[in-house]
Amino acid sequence: MPTLASLKPGESAFVTLLDEGSYTCKLLNLGILPKTKVTMVRKSPFGGAFYIKLERHQLAMRTEEAETIYIEQKQ
Amino acid sequence: MTKTDRFNIALLGNPNSGKSSLFNFMTGLRQDVSNFPGVTVDKKRGSYTLKNGVEAHIIDFPGTYSVYPNSSEEKLVINILADAVNPHQPDLVVYVADITQLERHLLFATQIIDMGYQMVFVLNMTDLVEKEGSSIHLRDLKQYLGVPIICISVRDEKNMEELESAIEVFVEKRYGQSASPLYQFSDIETFVATRVQKHLGIENIYTAKIIAHHYQWLEFLREDHRTYIRDIIARSGFDDLKLQVRETMQRYDSYSEVVKKTVISSKKTLKSRTDQIDGWITHRFIGPLIFFMVMLFVFQSIYSWATYPMDWIETGFATAGAQINHILPDSWWTDLIVNGLMAGLGGVLVFVPQIAVLFFLLSILEESGYMSRVVFMFDSIMQKFGMNGRSMVSLISSGACAIPAIMSTRTISNPKERLITILVSPLVSCSARLPVYAVLIGFAVPDVKIWGILNMQGLAFMGLYVLGILGALGSSLVFKKILKSDSGSFLMIELPDYKPPIWKNVILSVKEKVIAFIAGAGKIIVFISVILWFLASFGPGDSLLNAEINAKKESESSGLSMEEQNNLTASYKIEASYIGRMGKWIEPAIAPLGFDWKIGIALLTSFAAREVFVGTMATIYSIGNDNDEKTIRQKMAAEVRPGTDIKVYNTATSFSLLVFYVFAMQCMSTLAIVKRETNTWKWPIIQFLFMSAMAYLGALVVYQVMA
Numbered sequence: 001m002p003t004l005a006s007l008k009p010g011e012s013a014f015v016t017l018l019d020e021g022s023y024t025c026k027l028l029n030l031g032i033l034p035k036t037k038v039t040m041v042r043k044s045p046f047g048g049a050f051y052i053k054l055e056r057h058q059l060a061m062r063t064e065e066a067e068t069i070y071i072e073q074k075q
Numbered sequence: 076m077t078k079t080d081r082f083n084i085a086l087l088g089n090p091n092s093g094k095s096s097l098f099n100f101m102t103g104l105r106q107d108v109s110n111f112p113g114v115t116v117d118k119k120r121g122s123y124t125l126k127n128g129v130e131a132h133i134i135d136f137p138g139t140y141s142v143y144p145n146s147s148e149e150k151l152v153i154n155i156l157a158d159a160v161n162p163h164q165p166d167l168v169v170y171v172a173d174i175t176q177l178e179r180h181l182l183f184a185t186q187i188i189d190m191g192y193q194m195v196f197v198l199n200m201t202d203l204v205e206k207e208g209s210s211i212h213l214r215d216l217k218q219y220l221g222v223p224i225i226c227i228s229v230r231d232e233k234n235m236e237e238l239e240s241a242i243e244v245f246v247e248k249r250y251g252q253s254a255s256p257l258y259q260f261s262d263i264e265t266f267v268a269t270r271v272q273k274h275l276g277i278e279n280i281y282t283a284k285i286i287a288h289h290y291q292w293l294e295f296l297r298e299d300h301r302t303y304i305r306d307i308i309a310r311s312g313f314d315d316l317k318l319q320v321r322e323t324m325q326r327y328d329s330y331s332e333v334v335k336k337t338v339i340s341s342k343k344t345l346k347s348r349t350d351q352i353d354g355w356i357t358h359r360f361i362g363p364l365i366f367f368m369v370m371l372f373v374f375q376s377i378y379s380w381a382t383y384p385m386d387w388i389e390t391g392f393a394t395a396g397a398q399i400n401h402i403l404p405d406s407w408w409t410d411l412i413v414n415g416l417m418a419g420l421g422g423v424l425v426f427v428p429q430i431a432v433l434f435f436l437l438s439i440l441e442e443s444g445y446m447s448r449v450v451f452m453f454d455s456i457m458q459k460f461g462m463n464g465r466s467m468v469s470l471i472s473s474g475a476c477a478i479p480a481i482m483s484t485r486t487i488s489n490p491k492e493r494l495i496t497i498l499v500s501p502l503v504s505c506s507a508r509l510p511v512y513a514v515l516i517g518f519a520v521p522d523v524k525i526w527g528i529l530n531m532q533g534l535a536f537m538g539l540y541v542l543g544i545l546g547a548l549g550s551s552l553v554f555k556k557i558l559k560s561d562s563g564s565f566l567m568i569e570l571p572d573y574k575p576p577i578w579k580n581v582i583l584s585v586k587e588k589v590i591a592f593i594a595g596a597g598k599i600i601v602f603i604s605v606i607l608w609f610l611a612s613f614g615p616g617d618s619l620l621n622a623e624i625n626a627k628k629e630s631e632s633s634g635l636s637m638e639e640q641n642n643l644t645a646s647y648k649i650e651a652s653y654i655g656r657m658g659k660w661i662e663p664a665i666a667p668l669g670f671d672w673k674i675g676i677a678l679l680t681s682f683a684a685r686e687v688f689v690g691t692m693a694t695i696y697s698i699g700n701d702n703d704e705k706t707i708r709q710k711m712a713a714e715v716r717p718g719t720d721i722k723v724y725n726t727a728t729s730f731s732l733l734v735f736y737v738f739a740m741q742c743m744s745t746l747a748i749v750k751r752e753t754n755t756w757k758w759p760i761i762q763f764l765f766m767s768a769m770a771y772l773g774a775l776v777v778y779q780v781m782a
Contacts, residue, residue, distance in 0.1 A: 018320075020316060020317065020320060021316075022316075022563050023565060023567065024316065024319075024320055025141070025143045025145070025316070025319050025320065025323065026140075026145045026565060026567050027567065028320065028323040028324070028327075029140035029141050029143075029145075029179070029182065029323070030140070030179070030567060030569065031176075031178065031179045033324070033327055034324075041350075041353075042357065042358075042359070043359075044357075044451055044452055044454065044455060045357075045358075045359045045360070045362050045363050045452050046363075046452070046453070046455050046456050047455055048454065048455030048458070049451055049454050049455060049566055051353070051357055051451060051570070053350070056175055056176060057175075057176060057179075057569060057570075057571070057572075058349065058353070058569070058570035058571075058572075059567065059568065059569060059570060060447070060450070060451035060454070060566055060567070060568050060570055061566050061567045061568075062454065062455075062565070062566045062567075065565060065566060065567055
């Protein structure tokens, strides 16, 4: 299954599932839940991190953090 | 309770909810900042008088996302909330939520309610939502939470009296218990929580479950209780992580409909202003460029704006010192007051302008939301050096002064990343090194131009700065390897919407940092100043008296003027003092670096602050107090090794001394602030040792290669 890290800048998708691990609770606290719409806005200037937009707020996360978020592009 | 009783209010909420602005509004100047016991987490406490005369204590707790913490600040909050006998236990929780982020901000609120706390739920930024054309309906939310809800806008100070009267009503007659639990336990949770509740004698069952989740690090638990919980968890198959996820999901599910009914938006939001700004600010190429321009401005401001008040403070203390010298009788205690206590006090206050300017600018950047973009942009680079995106800001600020830079690391939540930033920041060349560099580069580097434009001395200056930066990055790599981390590293941060700063918050943050420095480091700095004064003013037996007599004899025989005689006396006296003896005593150790005992004395006295080096050299070479760099340079240039005509300050010695000053921890104020920020003497001592070792080895290599 594709993860959030595989999205290209400008693409959107819906969260399906979180790979349970040490990041999970933090991600939930930040509003990353199943069915949430997420948009990949851009990569960080020196790589390694993403600028993610949710419905009403923005987040930054590292690649390995985004890789624990499974997505599907249609809903 | 009676009306005169103290009453504890806790301000709780997610980061960026406007909680601290509300705190500043409610308490104004009646607040103080200290540390929570045992940790370097700010405890902001204020007092607040209700209309009916009841005096309330308000604590602004660190921003927290949920009862499942990811940072030491959040852990501290849970440590207090889960501990029924903690002295910081609130009588009432004022929970602040940003209405535009209601869904996320409700999570922690429902958990606090389930822990049995009394709550006033404050919805902040409601005017923003209404301006957008959305409408707010509180009926369902009120029913769901079962606590009073107040809509306010802290920024515009709107509806604040409603909050005040809600608190008053509570103080008068307390609300009843709020609604039934908002979270339904699974069988395993019930099994574990009821046993923990019974065995530990805890009133609230949800609190018992929280304790079961966090039994490993909750500080108030007794060892036998810990063992009990460990056993019961092992027996029941209580999966910490899975149950956290279950709970969080269930809570979100239970109120997502309520949230939809609370804020009804009339239109789809277009591309917001924040999106547009971030298109530039976090752009691949333009973003870092903007950052360096912003930092250049910050750096310049500390460097140039702070110079004027610093000069006033220095001149002010010098004039006052001269006056006191004049008025009081000539005795050792006059000297103690002027050259010990006042010098120390001046040494503390002289940093205040730099601290004030830096925190004025940094808190504007923080308030506006820019700082989290910096973290986003530089996370990957700083990660390689074991630091955080925010460390970038601290390291650059160090170029002006390490003290405010180290104080600015509080916002780095990972303890290891913060510690590395604190340890390596002083290696970046600060403004106090400039006078030393200026004097010594004169010897080491000829004043010539290469290729017609580049000045060799200017290049040498730059080389010293680069050397400092390389030293900082290099040692951070070493610390990254050595230091252990107990908390995992992650980025995952909110990039809040851009907002204009609230000036009250900016001003209060400047005030808080200045007071923190004076109160936290001031005592140590004055104390060390007095010790250094003692070592330089007294010597064993009659040695100082003899030095004075010798100086008098010599100046009479060679017919020196009164001023020249005084200068000679000062020179002989410092040589005969304890510190002079120490300088001679360490000479064998520093001889391989090309230093003689005179430099040795200056190294010791400049432990107070690097710039003291120049003044001490002036005294030793009996130049007097005019501190003219040119005169000092001429005197030093003429100095030869006893019995030979080899120059003391040849190129090799000068370079060696320069490298020494790039790396050496010659600043007691920095050590004092590191002590305050790390809450132990361990780190400033380690820092002093490793920087001294770097300085010694660096100077040794340079001298031995060049000589």
